[in-house]
Amino acid sequence: MIRPIATTREMTGMPTGRLAVWWLIASEIVIFGGVLGSYLMHRIGHKEWAAASEHTNTWAGAFNTLVLLTSSLSAVLAHNAALRKDGKRAAKLLWATIGGGGIFLVVKSIEWTTEIQHGYTITANNFWSFYYTAAGLHGLHVIAGMIVMMFVAADAAKGKELQRVENAGLYWHFVDLVWIFLFPLLYIAK
Amino acid sequence: MIDQYVESISTFSGDIDNVIWVVFLIVGFWFVLAELVFFGLIFKFLAKPGVKAKYVSGERPEEKRWVTLPHYATLAFDVAIIVLAIKVWHDVKIDLPKADSTVRVISQQWAWTFVHPGPDNQLDTPDDITTVDELHVEKDKTYHFELTSRDVLHSFSVPVFRLKQDAIPGRIIKGWFKATQTGQYDIQCTEICGIGHGIMPARIIIESPAQHRTWNQSNAPKVADAAPTTPPTQLGGMP
């Protein structure tokens, strides 16, 4: 197979990979903006959703917020390690971040199982529809971020492609940030 | 202009035709002018042997004004159109005059149900007259309509009135009209509503006061027994 060619230039002064991640984040912001905008419009028109949102597990959500924030910290530390060309340490820290994502998903699945057992399914009412759709879409991004980081960590451990550690971290911060919006809107707002 | 093809028989249909006419004159003028200049330039500047094209950047003020002057002219004409269009819009859609009578228009896949207030001129009374695909109204009388849908989106369009309003399930949308002439005309569904969208015509029958009184009286008692008196909000789903 012929190798793809693309000469690297940096007219903007920013590496192309990082530039692309920023544009990717921009497009994702609009997607989540669509979900959250629709949710807010409905939420304002439906005062009764406050009652539904009381059945969410705020403590689990708060714990998950903490988990994601911690995992973002380890992503920052991984970037620092990568800047020092310490690929092994960067990989370890990335695995810690992936672990954080794993804990987040485990907590989330316990939460969902409990809620579904209590009859709060996606069709229970529109609050729950938004709850599962928004959090589910976010969950998919968590999974995608974890998979990406696995590849990046595997390379970084061998000291290759260290610039990608930062890019993966950027994306992870974005995933984290989306949750910072989702948590109060879905769990706390009454 | 439109009234040459489609009769104009509501109190606001003439105003809407006027907006269309004014817009036609304005954009027609600009369209013809732009096309004339465009084709004129093409024919004037067709390639001739030995003649080199001019070098014009278009960035100098005296060149740029050929773009900026039309720019301000467009703005001025836009403002004129906006003012006119919004005024008519207010008359038709926002400022509803006091009603002499109210009818209920219920759309569904694929028929129209019209609830007339009957001889007592009150909806939700036993003498309401319910019809399918036939709306009876009186000339020179201001009607409010309460439009809703039982299933999907539909649109209540009476071309001779220049009236159009989408129907949304779960909502009641109010509007008004006042016919200026008697006759029978099309009511059309103008929002796609499934495979029967093309077979969802109804007729509006505009009657003189005397005719309308007769119709009311001859229909009210018979139909009253079967007429549903439930408000349309409780009629969710397919019948």
Next chain:
Amino acid sequence: MSAAAHAEHDHAHGHAHHDEGFIQKYLWSTDHKMIAMQYLFTGIAMALVGGFTVYAFRMQLAFPGMPVPGYGRVTATDYNALVTTHGSVMVFWVAMPVLIAALGNYLIPLMIGCDDMVFPRLNRLSYQLFLLSAIVLMASFYVPGGAFGGAWTSYPPLSAKAEYNLTGLGSSMWLFAVALEFAAFLLGGINFITTVMNSRAPGMKMFDVPIVVWMIIIASILFMASVGPLIAGAVMLMFDQQLGTGFFDPAKGGDPVLWQHLFWFFGHPEVYVVLLPAMGIVAEIITVFSRKKLFAYKTVLYTAIGTGVLSFFVWAHHQFIAGIDPRMANVFSVTTLLISIPVAEMVFVYIGTLYGGSIRLTTPMLWALAFIAEFLLGGVTGIFLGASGADIYFHDTYFVIAHFHYTFFPIAFIGSFAAITYWFPKMFGRMMSETWGKVHFWGTIIPFNLIFIPLFLLGARGDHRRIYDYRHFPDLMKAGMQDLRILATLALLVLLAFQVVFLVNLFHSIFRGEKAAANPWNANTLEWQAPSPPPHGNFPQGLPNVYRGPYEYSHPDRAEDYWPQTEPEAAKS
């Protein structure tokens, strides 16, 4: 991001000889030019689908109830599916892939003097997702219930429930195909934007970038910024269809009008997403064939950006009578009419470019000029619909159809034909036949007007949209109305027949056309400095440097009437 990052480190050049298999060369290539061809030919194939559907339903309108040759009897169900497919295909699977994806892919690296997109593998993935979306859409015709028939706008509750639309699976496949297509173009857009931002040739400043590249980039940003809510909406609608949620179901507290907002928040910028690249193509062609510098380059850019920004604030003009608060119509009437200013200004600039030119009426130039002439009518008729008072009558009539076809046909077809005939020598290394090109031109333009002028008249007379048989409406069967419908259909048949001329000319010229030189039109932009057709890597003599803007035609200091962007200042004669 990971898929293509390898390429960042790939400085390799001089790969003249490869032995590649058919699949590697044509289907698995990462070469931007090959991917452009994949988009182009997929787009042409989908245009045939769009053409066939319009043939079937226009025949039904002209001769209701009679079997259509090559299709059979068009039932009401068929009619809705045909109309829906025609609209979706022409916008999402013809205009988008040809104007943005094919031309963006082909032109961006060549015109900015780069050897490929910055993420070649991501580029390949975008096309594969796009192809998959087209296959899903076509497959929906063969599932139980058939293809979706709820119009390309897919308004719920009709689109949300199988009991209403009777095409449960078809609706979901349509939605999935559209969402997948958006994902493909989002990835493609990121690639385009990063490539132009980071990989321009040394010396190419922002205002040295050809207008068509600018336009594709602005369009990609518009697309990226507007499509998100609709992707979110597509997920919600899919859940409504398949899981029974009630996002858009009023009985469950949902709101069907929300979908309209999400759809048109994307749908209106989408018009400009395809308009701007077409405008860019026209700018390239009219400058070359009138041997003129583009009149007010920066004004074109500012108007394009202004149009893009304004296009986010006009969406509700599609919903004046849809049951939104009627006071909102005032706001959106104002914004809608204001957007006429930058668009009109862009047209004025193009007309101004012709002044003092030395105009050569080649086939690409005819297409470019026809774009301006026809688009003007599409533009001005939009004013009727943006003026809320007038829109009450025109909404959802054939006037609307005629209006947007006078914009979309010039964009999607006239623009594409202009581009294909202009860049053909570069793409295939051969010339297209001028004679047959002109036959095709007149055979398209004349019937095009004969289709849509009758539709304006029918719309004014009250014909409303998506009706498969007007005989049910007494007021729409007045004298002369059916004649207009038949005239439009006959003109369509002529137009479709002349597309055969184009296809024959295209394929004949690809294999048998006269060999083309590297720069047959004496143009300035960088792609013409590469060989025709350019090899993998584009510039075998080394990547070019740029010394000036793209439109230095007929400069008074020079004997030649063009001045390539790559020619160093020292060589000034």
